[in-house]
Amino acid sequence: MIEVGIVGGSGYTGGELLRLLSFHPEVEVVVVTSRRFSGKPVSSVHGHLEGIYDLSFENPTLAEVGDRCDVVFTAVPHGSAMGIVPELLGSAKVIDLSADYRLPPRVFEAVYGLEHSDVRDAVYGLPEIHDVTGHDLVANPGCYPTGAVLAAAPLVSERLLSLAVFDSKSGISGAGAGPSMVSHYPVMAENVQPYKLTTHRHSAEIVQELKRFDDDLLSISFTPHVVPSVRGILTTAHLFTIESMDGEETRKLYEKFYYDKPFVRLRKTISSLPAVRGSNFCDIYIETDDDNNRVVVITAIDNLVKGASGQAIQNMNIIFNLDETTGLWQPGLAP
Template sequence: MVRVGIIGGTGYTGSELLRILARHPEAEIAAVSSRKEKGKKLWEVHPHLKGFYDLEFVEPDFAVFSECDVVFTAVPHGEAMKYVPELYEAGVRVVDLSADYRLSKEKYEEVYGKEHEAYIDAVYGLTELHRDEIRGAKLVANPGCYPTGAILAVAPLADLELVERVVFDSKSGITGAGASPTEFTHYPNLHEAIVPYKITEHRHYHEMEQELRRFQEDIRVSFTPQVFPGSRGILTNAHVFLRGELEQDELEEIYRKFYDGCYFIRMQRSVRLSYVRGSNFVDISVHKGRDRVVVVSAIDNLVKGASGQAVQNMNVMLGLDERLGLDYPPLFP
């Protein structure tokens, strides 16, 4: 059994890791940290997990987590770098769910406005695009939730250098803002509303640009995020302006070939968030228009957009079947 540690177990991503790993056939939770909740049982903080764990939260001490085979760092941006280097040097495999290792050092410091105190080159953990690099990696930077759905929507076309420009319009459930309540997430401020925010300057834009330019250097990317009054999910409409013309059947064939063998990518005639809720699936539909192609993708932002993809990456890192712990149908309706 793989001994798993989670540093930062009280937030949504930590909770979701515990939910998913509770039934992973090859993994056991060895330690979960929380300074604030130290000494409490996991289920006292996460009542929905009662009966699945009898562990208590512990301090994030190196001596404890260095005994693990894999550690997930599910902590805020800027915090992971306090733990990752020491674990990395000790030979512990790490999947970091923060933004600390997704970008180059220079880009991170530009985008996040702080010095990176402990930079290490990591593999960007968009599993379907970097599976070979993830296999055997010591440090994987789990992608942001918005970039996961956006990049996967356009990668097949960028791979053939067919994209002149793409405009991502993404709508997310409020869990993407984290578990701590704020004025922005206050119910009356979101009820019956769709709220655009960081309209031209969201940090996740840089991950989209970074990854799509691995395929096509001159691709032009625009991105606007919005929040809708629901808990889970990200629906992305990618408005793709192509170089040249492609017919609907040609577009569909491009996607089928590119994602051949990718279990968690499902090509659909139509896409809804309710078709992927609670699951690690990415549903994609492609629509030829008169002036552009629209690619629609749907993910659960806490699963494929965070903790599910992190477990998928762990599986690949360790040479396991990447479906382990994740091979279950979505919750519908």
């Protein structure tokens, strides 16, 4: 059995890691840390796990966590992981769900306004794009970049785009477990709230990943919104091609690119959030606008699963040479 630890297990991503790992036949969760809830049962915070785990939150040293685990998921705030990961590597593999290792240090510092104290290489853990095999440190992608990059990658990889515009709608859980105006019911009920229209931190990840395919891509634009849904991200990608492409040609390109990617589903109807809620799938729908040299791609993911904890487990499966679907092959919770 793979012995698993979670550092920072009291938030939404920590709880989702625990829920998903409970289905996994090859792992045992041996330690879940939380300074705030140390000594309290995991189910006292994550009530849906009552009777599933006989574990309490702990506050051990990082050295102890590393010694007890084969792999550790770090589900901590941005800027915190860089002080934790060096204490774990060498004893355990690490899959980091924060932003600390997704970007080069100088880019991270510019985007997040924090000095980076741990300069080391990590593989960007979007398994449909990057091979994480053999790596000890995986930087799990952000939720918005997951849907955006998967929407555009097949076209960008062929250097067919001149402009990519992403419009994303996220459920409120993307704001985290702590109460805020974004998660306040009177503010968000019956509302669609755009925010950080040109300055969202995930823009840097989207640019980084698409520029890996085509550094000449002229422009990439991303605008996020919060909607009154608990889970899910629906991204509409307006992908402007250098030349007109017909629908059949475009679909074949996507089928070829994702033919061996089990968690990407190419849909014949428009992607919807209920179809992926609670699952690790990314549903993709494609339509072409020949008059404007535009391909419209809709992606739907669960921000807490494919956008966070499920993708982290998918990465764990790969680095431990398991089938990447192990413990994750389950449908969404529609309706």
